Amino acid sequence: NSTLSVRIVEVGPRDGLQNEPTRVDTDVKIEFINKLSQTGLRTIEVTSFVSPKWVPQMGDNLEVFSGIDKQTGVTYPVLVPNVQGCKSALKAGAEEVAIFIAASEGFSRKNTNCTIQESLNRTKEVIDLAHENNTKVRGYVSCVVGCPYDGKVPPASVAKLTESLLSLGCYEISLGDTIGVGTKSSVTAMLEEVLKVTSPDKIAIHCHDTYGQGLVNILVALDKGVTVVDSAVAGLGGCPYARGATGNVATEDLVYMLEGMGVRTGVNLKELIKAGRYISDFIKKPPASRVNNALYSK
Numbered sequence: 702n703s704t705l706s707v708r709i710v711e712v713g714p715r716d717g718l719q720n721e722p723t724r725v726d727t728d729v730k731i732e733f734i735n736k737l738s739q740t741g742l743r744t745i746e747v748t749s750f751v752s753p754k755w756v757p758q759m760g761d762n763l764e765v766f767s768g769i770d771k772q773t774g775v776t777y778p779v780l781v782p783n784v785q786g787c788k789s790a791l792k793a794g795a796e797e798v799a800i801f802i803a804a805s806e807g808f809s810r811k812n813t814n815c816t817i818q819e820s821l822n823r824t825k826e827v828i829d830l831a832h833e834n835n836t837k838v839r840g841y842v843s844c845v846v847g848c849p850y851d852g853k854v855p856p857a858s859v860a861k862l863t864e865s866l867l868s869l870g871c872y873e874i875s876l877g878d879t880i881g882v883g884t885k886s887s888v889t890a891m892l893e894e895v896l897k898v899t900s901p902d903k904i905a906i907h908c909h910d911t912y913g914q915g916l917v918n919i920l921v922a923l924d925k926g927v928t929v930v931d932s933a934v935a936g937l938g939g940c941p942y943a944r945g946a947t948g949n950v951a952t953e954d955l956v957y958m959l960e961g962m963g964v965r966t967g968v969n970l971k972e973l974i975k976a977g978r979y980i981s982d983f984i985k986k987p988p989a990s991r992v993n994n995a996l997y998s999k
């Protein structure tokens with residue numbers, strides 16, 4: 702593998718905490734994000750401006766976003782589902798927003814209460830609004846290999862959506878294996894189809910680790926030239942509308958793997974482990990990161 706450096710998009714505070722049953726106090730979230738900001742990570746997705754009726758865990762989005770110490774050189778994107786969320790994010794001062802759309806009708810309905818086409822229409826409005834305000838938009842495609850409601854997802858559906866989101870103006874598309882069912886073969890097939898419509902520099906990979914295939918699937922993406930990888934410290938999280946799905950690949954495990962391959966991430970593993978411990982101790986769960994458990998010392 703000839704990749705020299707990888708940009709990690711840390712999604713723990715958002716993807717990780719959106720599904721956490723323990724109530725995490727706003728000041729704990731802020732301290733957690735401040736610790737992450739000291740690790741060398743360049744991108745930290747900090748919260749989502751979604752409906753608090755749907756995801757109460759993210760109901761303190763404004764307080765979190767305004768409360769964190771933003772470091773120069775670190776970008777703090779937030780997730781938005783619609784124009785209402787985008788307006789709130791812009792008002793809060795977000796410099797980057799992320800929109801999300803599912804590659805399967807079942808998940809689109811459960812997660813955002815609309816069809817894929819309606820979701821695309823919403824997305825267009827969000828992107829136009831963000832761009833009028835000089836705000837970059839990242840796009841997520843969810844369920845890129847499998848859907849908890851519809852089963853296997855055809856690679857062609859993922860490629861088509863990726864193409865649509867890029868043409869609407871997203872600068873990068875993060876391909877999400879929301880329920881972590883992907884394997885080397887299915888992820889390869891999906892990426893091959895997507896890379897017929899775009900180049901690897903427009904793509905990120907977002908693997909949940911439900912079946913322990915996350916790092917393998919990330920390697921598959923790196924081999925195809927992808928250099929942006931999403932992960933969550935301590936392997937936090939999951940999606941409230943994807944029952945049984947666990948968190949993303951743990952950032953500590955990802956950094957360890959990449960360092961071992963001689964790929965630069967700019968992340969200080971020791972500091973990352975401390976940030977992972979901080980939040981794991983608060984929610985009273987051991988980190989779902991092998992590396993964190995192996996290397997942590999009090």
Ligand code: HMG
Nearest residue numbers: 750751752755782785786812813814841843844877879940
């Ligand atoms: P809806 O109920 O159809 O929306 O939900 P609505 O427009 O009818 O609004 C219902 C109520 O919500 C109204 O309040 C709105 O004001 C309010 P009421 O009049 O009843 O008092 N509302 C909002 N409030 C605050 N901020 C907003 C907002 N929008 C509406 N932005 C909606 C549709 C899309 C809003 C809802 O389904 C929703 O919020 N869904 C988000 C679900 C979610 O956050 N899922 C997890 C993130 S996606 C993910 O994890 C996958 C990813 O990690 C990638 C991967 O792993 O694949 C990204």
Ligand code: MG
Nearest residue numbers: 716877879940
């Ligand atoms: Mg996710």
